[in-house]
């Protein structure tokens with residue numbers, strides 16, 4: 001049975017992962033980036049939801065929408081679900097849309113086949129079943145940022161990236177970046193490929209949007225300035241939106257040269273075991289997802305961020321050397337103890 | 349019981365006492381004394397025996413946190429101390445004259461302990477001095493035949509110390525599972 005490609009837009013990170021979990025576990029759905037989605041779920045209470053919704057409305061051809069909000073919305077097309085959301089309601093809404101889409105098909109599946117697929121326990125989904133999605137870092141802020149960093153460091157000049165959004169100012173001497181946007185706003189922005197946001201002036205390519213900013217260079221960076229490496233890390237993670245950079249095939253073995261400086265970088269909890277595994281041995285992204293029982297999208301975010309910071313190496317290893325550890329992990333006495341320490345440390 | 353100790357080591361003033369205090373469930377027992385020798389030039393109090401703290405585990409068990417005294421005249425204690433340890437949390441002060449030399453010296457002393465357990469390196473005081481960068485530590489570790497997580501740490505921040513310990517445990521056993529929320533790094537650069 002076909003799985004629906006669903007994008008979740010505007011939801012804050014935790015709600016997003018919760019929805020993604022429900023969709024992959026309880027629904028015939030696969031969470032994908034906005035560009036690849038057949039169906040869109042929009043969190044109307046989220047940051048910039050109005051713009052997202054407007055963009056969807058303009059979209060040709062239109063695609064079915066599921067709108068989530070605390071308060072009732074009127075006059076909007078699409079299915080509206082009131083928060084707090086029941087996973088059953090979401091599953092039913094999705095089923096209804098899928099049925100509607102499948103109806104014109106010559107043969108309707110039998111009633112039995114209409115039931116959702118058997119549910120597997122969390123994390124047990126075989127990531128190889130989903131074809132991995134890719135993105136082109138060149139099309140997103142991350143590559144522009146890398147170019148601007150390089151230029152700023154080489155010239156020691158304060159630069160600014162102007163995209164018709166909040167300007168991004170780079171202070172090479174202090175190794176800081178400043179933008180007047182909190183993480184939610186930045187994350188929403190990172191979802192968009194540049195061609196959708198840049199008001200390119202005249203002929204010029206991205207170069208024209210990187211400008212010296214001598215005036216800012218005279219002042220100290222504002223208090224909210226962020227470190228260049230930490231900023232690039234999260235931008236790349238959010239640009240990836242669960243996809244891998246086009247150049248990193250999911251079956252290409254890779255290894256971390258060093259741990260990312262995770263005390264200073266934004267990361268979801270699973271970044272720690274991903275770092276530990278990819279540092280220990282060369283693995284393919286697919287194998288890492290399988291061994292860690294994580295959705296491919298989560299490992300892909302890490303790989304994209306690590307790749308942007310050039311923390312990866314791609315060893316030419318024999319297939320045997322990258323065989324994932326497939327045997328069930330031994331639950332030794334030591335592992336039990338370690339697990340309890342982890343729980344204690346993460347508990348507060 | 350075996351495996352119930354975490355060992356914190358590192359040069360004088362790196363932040364061992366502070367790190368144990370930020371993570372311990374009980375007021376840490378310190379044996380600081382007014383520094384009487386050269387150490388006094390750097391700080392007013394130094395640890396002359398051990399730092400000791402405790403992590404209470406959800407099942408009622410405990411993990412003991414031991415900090416080795418930083419001064420070289422106490423090096424003889426290290427063997428006794430590491431007996432039964434889970435692994436080594438090595439703190440290096442980036443603001444000292446030659447932090448990579450400190451790294452070499454401590455890895456040399458703890459080589460056999462680290463070889464049979466595990467290592468994580470926390471680089472402190474990077475807010476005061478950013479050089480050498482973390483990559484330099486990685487190069488030095490590789491040159492000496494070690495692989496280990498290296499993270500920037502401020503010993504005064506519980507979240508940093510916690511993450512460093514988690515990195516150590518995961519580095520020893522990547523099969524551990526994780527729960528909890530996103531990590532929002534503290535804003536100040």
Ligand SMILES: Nc1nc2c(ncn2[C@@H]2O[C@H](COP(=O)(O)OP(=O)(O)OP(=O)(O)O)[C@@H](O)[C@H]2O)c(=O)[nH]1
Pocket residue numbers: 358359360361362363364365366367391393394395396417418419472473474475476501502503504
């Ligand atoms: N600025 C800054 N100060 C730090 C950092 N980490 C620790 N400190 C401070 O460093 C000082 C020394 O820390 P201690 O914990 O006494 O060091 P120690 O390793 O126990 O020293 P000895 O017992 O003498 O070996 C304390 O005042 C801490 O608050 C850091 O990352 N940055």
Ligand SMILES: [Mg+2]
Pocket residue numbers: 364365366380394395399
């Ligand atoms: Mg001390």
